[in-house]
Amino acid sequence: MKLIVFSDIHIDNYKRFDKQGSRLKNCIAALECILKKAGELCPVLFCGDMFNHNGVLHAKIIEEVIKTITSQNARIYAISGNHDQFSRQTLENTAGSSLDFVTRLNNSRGNAAMQLLNGEEIVIDNLYLYGIPYFRDSKEFHAKLKELSDKASRVASNTLRILMTHQTPIGSVGEHIPTDTDPFDPLYESFDFVFNGHIHKRQQLSDKYYVIGNPLHQDLSDAGQKKGYYILDTETRTMEFVPLDFPEFVVGKEAEGSKNYFVPRESEIELQNIEVEAVSKEGVVAEYWENVDGKDRELLQEGINLLQ
């Protein structure tokens, strides 16, 4: 059997670099490419962040996503990422999730089947699949990981055990950014593969631990990276990266005839008469936050509290 694995598509009607809805169209086209490749027989694993704007889903976005999933008769197994969630995931409470709406709406319509995993074990032929939605609290994530690791360790070893997560593993980000799990944690030993979302740069962190990455460029932090998705061959247990061809963020001067998004180098931005206002520390953090993420107000508040 083959499995398609993708993550962090962050579907939204972006305004920057948009030409008459082109950015949303590209997100939907990428989703369609991936689901088309899966065909009717091959299950698709999705590691979180289907949507970009926490708690806000335009009707057009919902309609486009569901139309694409139903038209491709896709069978999708997913977990909620932080951007899908609009309330906090804890051990006691399942976070509210845009992906949950879309799953229910989708399953009421036709042949397509979506399933959102929330810490349970499901069996597909000879495959045991586990999924943990995004947890902000690393201790709670660890407790859930332990529970599933114990479950997976009791499964016969000639089966394939796959775990999906949406966290920040050691080795995936710069040393100053906090991480919340170690790819070499012995709890991962019960699984044959771990597919993690959240971090948009794809990386293999151990023989089994893969950061899947996003399938198309979202912003300047993607510059220089080739994006796409993975195919897992469950017989040979090998992963193949499949690149996708969508517009990319590029630092530098606009090249004529290119579909890419060009962001001028800082030195090329003309300095105008910028009046420097007296801003508070909080203001600086809030503005930085708007630029890098801008959605997660709860986390922003935590950052500001930390400053005070």
Ligand SMILES: [Mn+2]
């Ligand atoms: Mn993401």
